[in-house]
Amino acid sequence: MPERRCAVTRVEDGTVRIAGPSAGPAFTRAVLDVAGAVLTWPVLGPTGLPAAEIHDAGQAQQWLWAVYGERVAAAVDAVASGPPAAELTPPGRPTALAEGAARLALGHWAARWWPTSYLDGIPALEPDVLGLELAALTNECQQLLDESVELEGFELLEEHLAALDPLIRWRQSADPPRLLDRVLRLIDDAADHAGLDGEALRRLRSALHQDHGPTATPLDLAELFRRHQGFALAAGALRTANSRVIARGSGTNDWCRYPPGFVDAAENAVSWTAYALGADRRIEVEVVADIAAPLSGVRLAAEVHVDGGPPNRFPLARRDDVWTGRANLDSPASTTPSLEVGILLPGFDPGPGADDRAAREAVRALARHRLDVATAPHDSEAAHPEPFLAEIAAAAAAEEDF
Incomplete structure (x- = not known):
């Protein structure tokens, strides 16, 4: 070799x-x-x-x-x-140190790019659980980091303390993952390093010092880390009376053009319908929202190219579980327009990239594989690469939620 x-x-x-x-x-x-x-x-x-x-x-x-x-x-x-x-x-x-850094980088990748999708059956990762593990990993990798990044680790710890009590309960259950005790001890060390205190951290220190070991009581992870999915896909478009459908299709769901948590990551999450209203032409766009998508204050935009022409943008508003909006098309009544539709967040969008469908599908396959690994027995060789605690919790809840 x-x-x-x-x-x-x-x-x-x-x-x-x-x-x-x-x-x-x-x-x-x-x-x-x-x-x-x-x-x-x-x-x-x-x-x-x-x-x-x-x-x-x-x-x-x-x-x-x-x-x-x-x-x-x-x-x-x-x-x-x-x-x-x-x-x-x-x-x-x-x-x-290289292995720890690789895991920390992968955790930040998951916080940004995990392909949560109701349509594809890929559950969301509980952000507080992932955030605490990232804080623990940041503390473990402090030799690599400058003071500003170390401070971000402390901020992660403070921001996601809501998951600490559930993690303590998980550690005391009948079958905690082998990783959990180490993560909790790193969290305790990071809190001590940052000078943080509070009831949740005091309960953690007490649990680690008593260390009675797991109980025989099984734990329902789906209930412990439940996130309310709230999905009941909205039916019906904004179709106007006296209109007729002239074309419909799926748009491009480019993950790079909007922040995490806005849109379901499925390839077919973006759909559009073109209508004729007399001599006028109109397009209506629907985008399946992510469970964390903001209900107000922020608007995505649709970007439509008609017959290869310049882009026409119009806002999309959150309605139930979809982003939706409409616009008139500059298209002759005598032809059926060729349409390309994408979505973006104005001010965030870096511009359209290459056609990355194959790469997006590979990321979905990676997420499914990691969830499969997360359900493997703790002593199985399949447990490598070791899943994050948030992946284990998501995998446990996947059957019920999807």
Whole structure:
């Protein structure tokens, strides 16, 4: 088997790269801001050492050796001020810090890109449970981080404390996951490091110190972490009387064009219908909302191209469990228009990307696989990669909710 090599290069602006940037759309990359650099792992490929974009080689030296090994750390230092490139052999296996960083990055990916879909049967991850585990992982990876990112970890802990009591109850149940005790101890350590206190944290410390072990009482995770789905898909469009349908279809659901929690992640979540009203033409767009979508104050927009022409945007309002809106079409009455429909959040949208349907389907397959792993016995080889606590809870609730 050929020896794996690692390229370290300096680009024109002085940034030092290890192994180069990862390809693919944003939702296929797990990214972590660290001291002096940004690390990137492919979500859909094998997890190994990350690619790195190092903008402060001196600051990055606090962790480079512990992630890539001493030879790579020395090469980065040399390339930052000397020859613009080096090639060498990195460690054969990721270090403990590299594995922890990869898991933290994947957790942040799940918080941003997890493909929650009622239509596809992929349950949401409980944000408070995931947030607490991210706080625990941030504390574990503090060697990598600068003060601002460490502070974000403390803020995560404070923001998601609502899940702490349910996690304590889970730990005391008949069959807690092997990961749970370690996460809770990291949370306790992070709270101590941040100087946080409160009833929930005091109950955690008491439970960890007593440590009577699990009880024989089974626990209903679906009830413990229940999120009210509230789905009863709205029927009927905004169709106007005396109109006739001339075309209908599905639009593009580009995950990159709106924030998380706005739209069901299914490929067919965006649908449209074109009507004729005498000589006029009108389009109505419906988008299945995510369970966390805001009810008011924010409006998505539909972007419609007619016969390949310039985009026409119009607002979509939340109505029950759909975003919906309508607009007139600039289209001759004598023809059936060719329509391309997308959705976006104005002010957030980076612009339309490439056709990433295959990548989105691969992410859905990854989510289903991780949920399957989350239901495997704790001692099974299938339990690798180890699921997040939020994935275990979501998998336990999936049958009932979907």
